[in-house]
Amino acid sequence: MHDDTRRDDILIAIALTRFSVQFEAADPELADRAWRLAADRLVEHSVDAREAVEALDLKE
Numbered sequence: 001m002h003d004d005t006r007r008d009d010i011l012i013a014i015a016l017t018r019f020s021v022q023f024e025a026a027d028p029e030l031a032d033r034a035w036r037l038a039a040d041r042l043v044e045h046s047v048d049a050r051e052a053v054e055a056l057d058l059k060e
Helices: 003-022 028-044 049-055
Strands: none
16 A cells, blocks of 8 residues: 555544544544544554554654
8 A cells, every 4th residue: 555545544543533532522423433433544554553653753
């Protein structure tokens, strides 16, 4: 799989995770769906949290 596609999927997973956290109280069902979609994208690429940070060049 192309590196840009992998990076895009990781960014989408991060956005979905953030959405899930922010809207958990307002719409738990939608938040849960976003969480599952995020997890699916990361599993598809066999990426864990540390690898996501490395793939996106996020450094503290």
